[in-house]
Amino acid sequence: MSSLKVLNIYDVSGNCxxxxxGSQWTITRNDGGDRKLTVSTLQIDGSVTGNQTARFLxxxxxxxxxVLKSNGSSPYWETFLGPQGNLSSMSVFTSGGTWSRPSGxxxxxxxxxxxxxxxxxxxxxxxxxxxxxxxxxVEGVSTVSVSVSGEAGGTYYRGGAGNGGSSSFGSYLSASxxxxxxxxxxxxxxxxxxxxxxxxxxxxxxxxxHHDGGSSNANSxxxxxxxxxxxxxxxxxxFSHNHQSHSPPGSGGNGGYFNGHRxxxxxPGLVVVTHYL
Amino acid sequence: xxxxxxxxxGRAMQIVxxxxxxxxxxxxxxxxxxxxxxxxxxxxxxxxEWSPAQGKMIWIERSGSYxxxxxxxxxxxxxVGEQLDMLYRDIAAGxxxxxxxAEWYQHIKNIKSxxxxxxxxxxxxxxxxxxxxxxxxxxxxxxxPKMSYAELPAWKRYEGWTDPNA
Numbered sequence: 497m498s499s500l501k502v503l504n505i506y507d508v509s510g511n512c513x514x515x516x517x518g519s520q521w522t523i524t525r526n527d528g529g530d531r532k533l534t535v536s537t538l539q540i541d542g543s544v545t546g547n548q549t550a551r552f553l554x555x556x557x558x559x560x561x562x563v564l565k566s567n568g569s570s571p572y573w574e575t576f577l578g579p580q581g582n583l584s585s586m587s588v589f590t591s592g593g594t595w596s597r598p599s600g601x602x603x604x605x606x607x608x609x610x611x612x613x614x615x616x617x618x619x620x621x622x623x624x625x626x627x628x629x630x631x632x633x634v635e636g637v638s639t640v641s642v643s644v645s646g647e648a649g650g651t652y653y654r655g656g657a658g659n660g661g662s663s664s665f666g667s668y669l670s671a672s673x674x675x676x677x678x679x680x681x682x683x684x685x686x687x688x689x690x691x692x693x694x695x696x697x698x699x700x701x702x703x704x705x706h707h708d709g710g711s712s713n714a715n716s717x718x719x720x721x722x723x724x725x726x727x728x729x730x731x732x733x734x735f736s737h738n739h740q741s742h743s744p745p746g747s748g749g750n751g752g753y754f755n756g757h758r759x760x761x762x763x764p765g766l767v768v769v770t771h772y773l
Numbered sequence: 774x775x776x777x778x779x780x781x782x783g784r785a786m787q788i789v790x791x792x793x794x795x796x797x798x799x800x801x802x803x804x805x806x807x808x809x810x811x812x813x814x815x816x817x818x819x820x821x822e823w824s825p826a827q828g829k830m831i832w833i834e835r836s837g838s839y840x841x842x843x844x845x846x847x848x849x850x851x852x853v854g855e856q857l858d859m860l861y862r863d864i865a866a867g868x869x870x871x872x873x874x875a876e877w878y879q880h881i882k883n884i885k886s887x888x889x890x891x892x893x894x895x896x897x898x899x900x901x902x903x904x905x906x907x908x909x910x911x912x913x914x915x916x917x918p919k920m921s922y923a924e925l926p927a928w929k930r931y932e933g934w935t936d937p938n939a
Contacts, residue, residue: 592795626804643795656838659817661787662778662797662805670797672778672786672805679817680784682840683848689786692805693798706848 575773582773589767590745595640595665603772604634608671608694608765609720611645611660613686613703615736615749615759616677617653621685621703621716621724622748622762623674625660628691628698630669640666642767645673650737650749650759654678657749660689663765669694674717674748677703677759686748688717703748716760717748724750725760736760775810782920783821783830783927801938806926809933821927822912822919830931835914841896846888850881 504524506513511527523531544552553564554571562573584601597604610625625645645661660673670693675686685703701718716724722744728735736750737760745766752759776794778787781804794807808821810832818835850856859877860870868875896917897906907919921927928934 628798641796643797656818659786662795664795664797667796667798670805672780675784675786676817679838682838683844684838690780690804692803693800697804707852 584771584773586771587769589642589644589769590764591646592641592643595642595769597634597637597639598771600773601771602633602635604632605770605772606630606632606665606669606694607720607768607770608663608665608669608691609746609767610663610671610673610689610700611648611765612700612717612719612724612746612748612762613660613674613676613679613689614648614650614657614762615703615716615724615751616651616657616685616706617655617752617757617759618683618755619707619751619753620657620677620683620705620759621751622648622650622657622660622677622759623686623688623702624700624717624719624724624748625663625673625746625762625765626671626689626691626698626700627696627720627746628669628671628694629696630665630694632668640668642666644767645765647740647764648673648676648749648762650740650752650761651677652752652758653755654682657686657759658762659686660746660748660762661765662689663767665767665769667693669697671697671765673765674700674703674719674746674762676762677716677749677751685751686717688719688748700746701748704751707754716750716762719744719746719748719763721745721766722747724748724763726750728753728757730754730757734758775813775815776807777810777815778805779808779821779928779931780805781923781926783918784920785815785817785819785821788815788817799937806928806934808928808931811933820912820918821921821931823907823921823930824912825909826911830927831912833912833914833918839916839918841917842888842891843893846884846890849884849888856880 503516514521515524559573563576565574608628612624613622615622643664645663648658648660651657656679657676659676662672664670671691672689674689677686683706688700688702690699691697703716724747725740725743737758740760747763749760749762776789777785820833824831863875897903912919
């Protein structure tokens with residue numbers, strides 16, 4: 497076998513060719529034109545290197561199961577989130593406490609409702625708790641103090657029922673409680689509470705006025721999570737009051753049917769935190 | 774000293790001792806805030822109202838929610854069905870309807886003396902009327918509450934409040 501050993505190979509014009517330097521061959525152009533190599537098939541048995549890293553795949557070592565993404569200038573690997581999106585888990589607070597960011601969670605969807613106001617004794621209903629909702633980037637957050645309203649007492653005729661308390665997710669968003677029956681004005685239902693600080697801040701529904709008992713099955717404030725306890729009739733005794741726990745968080749207390757019947761308690765508040773990776 | 778959660782309108786929503794207040798949203802568009810009240814007797818019936826005479830917000834010490842005198846009188850008469858039942862019992866007992874022991878007559882008489890018929894007067898109804906009422910009338914425990922409004926929440930002019938966003 498014979499071989500031809502050269503350091504440079506040029507075309508007939510002497511303008512374009514290959515030049516050897518050490519273990520590397522470089523395309524050279526003596527006329528200033530593009531140094532361009534056109535092939536039909538390129539087989540790389542080793543690694544691809546160079547100063548145009550943005551055009552090359554980053555190392556796949558240790559990136560098993562990840563997907564390739566781009567930030568517009570460079571490619572990078574990221575965890576595959578799966579068909580369920582990046583929904584991760586949920587924390588539910590029915591009383592005060594501390595929220596701690598689960599590992600890897602980047603966003604929290606927080607829903608806060610204040611407590612419902614208590615019902616009166618002659619049909620006056622309590623207002624529902626206000627509602628606030630926000631999506632928060634929690635990457636730089638470790639814990640947040642959570643406050644949740646307890647229930648507010650219902651009362652007998654003419655009395656001012658208890659106001660619902662406020663619920664809060666730290667200083668991010670809060671929701672005030674609904675007012676108790678007869679609390680804003682005598683013989684009037686309580687006004688609903690209101691959300692504050694969230695991307696969405698809305699009022700809770702207000703309670704009905706004096707002596708609607710018996711004419712309505714939902715005469716207290718309807719909150720974000722639903723309406724109040726069932727309406728009562730004297731044949732059921734203090735029916736609404738006795739079954740007040742059968743109603744959603746933040747709803748107002750139902751008014752008693754008539755004199756001598758106690759309005760039901762306003763329901764406690766609630767804070768729900770849904771986590772996203 | 775008490776910490777009171779007060780609404781835009783000036784209603785006391787929640788009352789706690791200092792140190793028991795919890796963190797809430799406190800941004801410039803907050804819908805309710807904590808304020809200091811230097812009176813341990815405050816109740817949820819008190820309202821924070823503007824006093825034109827004093828040029829400041831003051832707490833109106835109400836013993837209950839405001840009751841319209843005319844409405845109180847009307848409610849005190851009771852249900853028509855109950856009144857008819859009183860009449861039936863009087864008639865069935867053979868009483869003269871204006872007798873001193875006639876149940877219905879005495880009931881009505883008692884209400885007319887207890888709840889003096891009020892002079893009809895209008896209460897502010899529209900936002901403009903409510904705003905004017907809030908800014909010009911002197912507040913009182915026996916008066917229709919003067920509520921503040923979103924453009925000027927009750928705490929903005931309250932001496933016991935400092936703006937955390939200033």
